[in-house]
Amino acid sequence: MEKNRTTTYSPLRDNVLDVAFYLQRIGGGKLENYAQVCFLKWAIEKRILILENDSLIKRAPTTMFFLTxxxxxxxxxxxxxxxxxxxxxxxxxxxxxxxxxxIVKEEALLFVSLENKLTNDSKNFLIENGFLVEKERRLLYFNLKTSQHSTTKGEKLYNHLKEYFHYLEDLIDQNFDLKNEIESWEEVFTWISLFGLADKVYNKMKKIPSQQLDIPTGMPKQLIETYKKLAPFLDSFSIGFTYASNSMNSGRSCCV
Incomplete structure (x- = not known):
């Protein structure tokens, strides 16, 4: 069956944390993706300011967050x-x-636990609200394994997420050349981050001048610049979290 790539509106406008469990099945929904969403939200709200500190010692200016x-x-x-x-x-x-x-490397247990909380909270929300059903396999008195499957309501939400993911993929591949008007670019960039598509956007932004993005598409120039400036922090968080996850996994395997 041919994939439906026509969904141009976001699947929900409530708490995006609620669908982390489904997003992880698509390739996003990780803690680093949600951290990226938070950084973008805080920058837009001016809760963080992104500053550059020019230094004669360093070849490139140091980028820093100023928390307000x-x-x-x-x-x-x-x-x-x-x-x-x-x-x-x-x-x-x-x-x-x-x-x-x-800090992400040093506090490996904290951040890995935080991602587990993200997944479990989302799974519990989906179960409690009729999107997901969880079953437990038992043998005598032993609980062997739990499995989940979506209800009809859950399948509808999951398919909507997948369709919107494909829409955003196409939007990025086409250099944001629009056939439909975007109501909220902030919302689009939020979902790009949630789906783990930010790297594709950064690669595009390196090749395409800001002027070529903001004028024909209506994308706010300030939003483009903010997204670019966040890149070093997002890379740092991602690298740190990968290290943290690997260190936790190696710790578990050596103790089995």
Missing amino acids: EDRMEEESVESLLWNILLEAADEKNKIIDQELKN
Whole structure:
């Protein structure tokens, strides 16, 4: 059956954390993808400012976050990420990308646990709201394995996510040449991040000047520049988290 690539609107406008379980089946929905969404959201809201510090010693300017707000009190993934970032910042609430990578490496257990929380919270939401059914295989008194399958309602949501993923893939491949008007570019870039497509966008942005993107497509120039400036932090978080995950996995395997 031919893939439907015509879905041009996002699958939901509520809490995007709720669909992490499904996004992981498509290739996104990882903690680093949600961290990217948070960084973009905070930059748009001016909760973080992206600064460059020119140095005579370094060949390239150092990019840093300047955090403009205090701790968050909620127990959400976003709040936990913010508070970790705030604690890692210096006395002036500034943190460079290398420091971000180091904190993710050093706090491997914390970040891997946070990703597990992300997955489990999403799975529980989908089960509680009728999108997913979980079954447990038992042998005598032993619980062997749990498996999940989608309900009709869940299949509809999952297929919508896949269709929107393919739409965004095509949009990027076509250099954002639009046939349909985009209501919210911020929302589009949020979903690009959630689906793990940010690297494709960065590669496009390196080849295409900002002027060629913002004028014909209506994409805000400030949003393009913000997305570009976030790249070193997203790379650092991704590298740090990959190291953290590998170190945790190797620790488990050596103890089995």
